[in-house]
Amino acid sequence: MAATDSKELKVREKQELAQPAEQTRPGAVFTPSVDIFETDNDITLLADMPGVRPENLTIDLRDNTLTLEGDIAPMEAQKEEMIYMEYSTGRYYRQFSLSEVIDQAKIDAQMKDGVLRLSLPKVAKATPRRITVKAA
Amino acid sequence: MIYRSMYGVPTWKVRSPFHELDLMQRQMDRLMDTLSGQRTGHVSAGVFPPINLTEDQDNYYVRAELPGIEADKLDIQATGNNLSLSGERRIAEEGNGVRYHRREREGGSFSRVITLPGDIDAEKVDAEMANGILTIKIAKAEKAKPKQITVRH
Numbered sequence: 093m094a095a096t097d098s099k100e101l102k103v104r105e106k107q108e109l110a111q112p113a114e115q116t117r118p119g120a121v122f123t124p125s126v127d128i129f130e131t132d133n134d135i136t137l138l139a140d141m142p143g144v145r146p147e148n149l150t151i152d153l154r155d156n157t158l159t160l161e162g163d164i165a166p167m168e169a170q171k172e173e174m175i176y177m178e179y180s181t182g183r184y185y186r187q188f189s190l191s192e193v194i195d196q197a198k199i200d201a202q203m204k205d206g207v208l209r210l211s212l213p214k215v216a217k218a219t220p221r222r223i224t225v226k227a228a
Numbered sequence: 229m230i231y232r233s234m235y236g237v238p239t240w241k242v243r244s245p246f247h248e249l250d251l252m253q254r255q256m257d258r259l260m261d262t263l264s265g266q267r268t269g270h271v272s273a274g275v276f277p278p279i280n281l282t283e284d285q286d287n288y289y290v291r292a293e294l295p296g297i298e299a300d301k302l303d304i305q306a307t308g309n310n311l312s313l314s315g316e317r318r319i320a321e322e323g324n325g326v327r328y329h330r331r332e333r334e335g336g337s338f339s340r341v342i343t344l345p346g347d348i349d350a351e352k353v354d355a356e357m358a359n360g361i362l363t364i365k366i367a368k369a370e371k372a373k374p375k376q377i378t379v380r381h
Contacts, residue, residue: 101276101317101336125332131325140333142293142360167291167361171284175345178278179293206295206360 109185120182124160124208128188134213135192141184142206143167151201151210158188160208276338277313286373288344288366295360296333302357304364306350311366314339346372 107123127138137158141149144162152159162184168174190212198213272278277292290311294302302315319335344366352367 099336101334101338103272103274103276103278104334105272125334127319127331127333128329129322129326129331130329131323131327135329136322136326138333140295140360142295145359167363168282168289169284172282172289173284175281175283175288177280178272179280203359204296205298205357206293 106179108182117183120180121185122182123186124162124184126186130192132214134211135190135194137188137208137210137212139184139186139208139210140206141203141208143181144184144203144206144208146203149201149203149208151199153190153194153196153199153212156190156193158190158212160184160186160210162208273340275340277340279340279342281342281344283345283368286368288346288348288368290342290362290364290366292362293360294357294362297357297360297362299355299357302355302362304353304355306348306353306366308350309344309346309348311342311344311348311353311364312340313342313362313364348372 107125109121109123124139124141126140129136139160141160141162143164145165148163148165150159150161150163152161164181164183166181192212193215195213195215200211202209277294280291282289282291290313292313294315294317296319297315297317301318302313305312314337316337317335319333347369349367349369354365356363356365
């Protein structure tokens with residue numbers, strides 16, 4: 093048997109938002125899967141939001157709360173009839189609180205193949221400094 | 229049989245006996261989901277990726293959510309009335325110095341066969357990736373297309 097270096101992908105149910113805040117529009121709301129990692133200088137967030145076009149994505153950062161909202165347009169044409177459905181589609185919504193102070197002016201967001209890559213640079217004072225203890 | 233479509237409108241469909249069994253199984257699954265208190269509204273085949281299958285007069289449409297997968301990492305093959313879909317999702321390494329807060333996105337390989345409910349024209353399969361959603365348009369075989377019959381008078 094040929095050795096494979098990657099594991100097999102398993103089906104994961106899309107996570108529907110348990111208690112969406114006061115909804116103004118009907119339809120399902122899903123929580124995107126994310127990776128968040130940081131270095132000394134910035135925080136990077138990757139979010140899977142298939143079906144969201146770059147222009148339909150809203151990223152909002154205020155009072156240390158980061159909000160991601162992605163709108164989708166139905167893929168199916170009017171005349172198409174559903175035979176079977178294994179996943180449902182809907183908007184994406186997720187909020188994070190950030191403990192670091194972010195340099196708002198340098199935030200960079202890129203959307204490629206349904207994946208958002210958001211780079212949040214920390215302001216200079218939040219980057220750790222090595223403190224050298226001087227011998228007395 | 230009456231098959232309730234996603235919009236809740238019953239539609240009449242004549243399918244092969246196996247298809248009917250398949251549908252019955254899906255409906256049983258759905259019933260079990262309802263009884264066990266899960267509100268999924270759809271049934272999974274247990275194989276990645278989950279797909280949605282639709283049709284119109286001339287084509288079948290298979291859609292799957294495959295965020296972050298480039299078109300050239302996918303292998304799609306049509307044989308008989310089966311469609312096989314395989315590929316790999318790679319999650320790029322982010323370097324040594326990074327510290328993770330969350331890691332929910334998964335990478336790995338997948339391979340799935342989808343049996344279409346009718347005969348297809350394997351020569352006319354068209355696949356497109358847009359915003360992380362794969363759409364495969366498969367032309368129905370001439371003999372599988374519904375024919376309009378005019379009544380003479």
